[in-house]
Amino acid sequence: MNQDKSTLSKRGTDLAENPARIDMALFAEASQNLYCPTTNPKGAFLLNVAENSLTASIIKNKLTAILQQQELxxxxxxxxxxxxxxxxxxxxxxxxxxxxxxxxxxxxxxxxxxxxxxxxxxxxxxxxxxxxxxxxxxxxxxxxxxxxxxxxxxxxxxxxxxxxxxxxxxxxxxxxxxxxxxxxxxxxxxxxxxxxxxxxxxxxxxxxxxxxxxxxxxxxxxxxxxxxxxxxxxxxxxxxxxxxxxxxxxxxxxxxxxxxxxxxxxxxxxxxxxxxxxxxxxxxxxxxxxxxxxxxxxxxxxxxxxxxxxxxxxxxxxxxxxxxxSAFVEHYIKTNKALLNASYKLVVEAFKNIKVPYIPSRGSLFVWVDLSRFLKEDSANGQEQLWLDIYHNTGLLLTPGAGFQHQKKGLFRIVFTAVEIPYLKVAMERLTTYLIQLENQ
Missing domain, CATH: 3.40.640.10 (Type I PLP-dependent aspartate aminotransferase-like (Major domain))
Incomplete structure (x- = not known):
């Protein structure tokens, strides 16, 4: 296959050479190794992509019913x-x-x-x-x-x-x-x-x-x-x-x-x-x-x-x-909020237990957490290394601070809606156990 990027425009060359997100390659890798309690108990957790998996089945069932029961x-x-x-x-x-x-x-x-x-x-x-x-x-x-x-x-x-x-x-x-x-x-x-x-x-x-x-x-x-x-x-x-x-x-x-x-x-x-x-x-x-x-x-x-x-x-x-x-919409919104709250509380309780700072969320799908005390080096490289260490040792793929353009290093985004609550509990147990080990080294 021809790999000559000179055939592209300047912007095309830039797009070909620079990934849109720093975590795209690891996301593709982890996607082939997802956690399952029975078939892949050591698998990975994708907590880096802003998707709400908590209510996906409700929406799927509703849209499927519309397609089956109504004429286009x-x-x-x-x-x-x-x-x-x-x-x-x-x-x-x-x-x-x-x-x-x-x-x-x-x-x-x-x-x-x-x-x-x-x-x-x-x-x-x-x-x-x-x-x-x-x-x-x-x-x-x-x-x-x-x-x-x-x-x-x-x-x-x-x-x-x-x-x-x-x-x-x-x-x-x-x-x-x-x-x-x-x-x-x-x-x-x-x-x-x-x-x-x-x-x-x-x-x-x-x-x-x-x-x-x-x-x-x-x-x-x-x-x-x-x-x-x-x-x-x-x-x-x-x-x-x-x-x-x-x-x-x-x-x-x-x-x-x-x-x-x-x-x-x-x-x-x-x-x-x-x-x-x-x-x-x-x-x-x-x-x-x-x-x-x-x-x-x-x-x-x-x-x-x-x-x-x-x-x-x-x-x-x-x-x-x-x-x-309207009955579906009202029930859905109420259900979604209840599931959001349950997942959010699970994550922040885990961080409270190991005294990790976070911003209390009023909405969205995220917890923005400060892991700077676990950095080996207070720099962009140190932040990236901690991100990679967490992934390779726990299977949790978080979103690193790079790209969010905040000056402080060691901040990470965790999507608490990315997996269902029983899976999220396993993920947080892995993460907190690993962070405690890092601090005790």
Whole structure:
């Protein structure tokens, strides 16, 4: 096979030579050696990919029933509106209004793309010029770099909001003073601060922004003509912070609300919301993302740019049919939250027992944990070596801090929904046993 990369463009060569994620090769390896208590008791646990396995069977059964019991409509086999079929947009708008946003959502203010990554890519392509800067609080989702930069050419700026975990506790950390400082710094470099990107609940920390915080940040962005986007992809994956076993981890930082409430109040062209069904509804493989914006020009441009990124019609139809079953949706959300809480408590209890710091999560699928005291070397190399040692000695593949762009070394993300609870218990026993051994060496 021809391996001559000179046949590619510069960006093609870069993509061919540099993996999208540092853990991709190990993920492929571990995928061939998964833990099973009977057939492979020494197998691996994939705790690095943000998927919700806890409720996947519920969604699978529901979608299978829809396919078996209902006739496929004619429009599924034809071209449709590139922002999404009008009937499905109405259904999704009603779902968002009822469960996610808790405020009116006009179907004409939303558009669909094939997954969260496509929503990010198309939105940035329409909003920003190559070289413009998107400011993201660190630590944050590693793949934002590719999603924003590969085609749109937008630069990622990682806003360092804290160093030690206890500096923020479970409070979302972006402040106006940090934004003022960043705006001045970028202006001095002749760079355009184009977008402020917030994820709430956050990946990887699980922090949520209060309604007051969101409004304060939104007003700052409007004054400075900066687009503010809030990614609510984990908006229904919430932790019960009043649970008796974990409530001492939290302080009350105010009321929480979807960013859609702020958008409805301020009615600005600079405010936007992202959502996708991949996390809350365990369907990452179906690729269904949503943009909500009151900016009609953005939506018009999105309409024209989105054709290669449209959600398949059969996916739109299935999801639309599922969302129209309100009894199912309500039961599913309740069940999902209960399972999330059980898995989350299992993980944080294990870390409490060996006095490992973590950020108390208010939502998402993650625990962001500080293993820095187990580093042999306080450096990027030391962090990578600990990550590899954990994998090779326990079979647990975590997401290392590399890529999250946080200054402190030794931080790791654990996806506590990646496996069912009995498997997660085995995984945490392996991890804590190994960490105790490391400390006693």
């Amino acid at each position: 409509p004619d429009w599924v086999l034809k071209y449709t509106d590139s922002k999404g079929h009008p009937d499905v947009r109405t259904t999704v708008a009603n779902f968002m209004e009822t469960y996610l946003c808790k405020c009116p959502i006009d179907p004409n203010t939303i558009a669909f793309s094939a997954g969260a990554s496509a929503i990010i890519e198309v939105t940035s392509f329409v909003l920003a010029n190559p070289g413009d800067v998107v400011v993201i609080p660190a630590p944050s989702y590693p793949m934002y770099t590719k999603d924003l930069g590969t085609k749109s050419g937008v630069e990622r700026y990682d806003l360092q909001t804290h160093y030690h975990l206890d500096e923020i506790g479970s409070k979302a950390p972006v402040t106006i003073s940090l934004l003022d400082k960043t705006f001045a710094e970028l202006k001095a470099q002749n760079k355009c601060f184009k977008i402020l990107l917030i994820t709430s609940p956050d990946n990887p920390t699980g922090c949520r922004y209060t309604k007051a915080q969101l409004k304060e940040l939104a007003n700052w962005c409007i004054r400075h003509k900066v687009h503010m986007i809030v990614n609510e992809i984990y908006g229904l994956s919430l932790i019960d912070t009043q649970d008796s076993l974990i409530k001492d981890d939290y302080q009350d930082y105010g009321d929480y609300a979807s960013f859609a409430n702020i958008m409805a109040e301020l009615k600005s062209d600079y405010l936007h919301l992202w959502y996708a069904f991949s996390k809350d509804f365990s369907m990452s493989g179906l690729r269904f993302g949503v943009l909500h914006s009151l900016n009609t020009s953005l939506l018009q441009g999105y309409d024209n740019a989105n054709i290669p990124h449209m959600v398949s019609n059969i996916t739109q139809w299935m999801v639309g049919e599922m969302l129209q079953d």
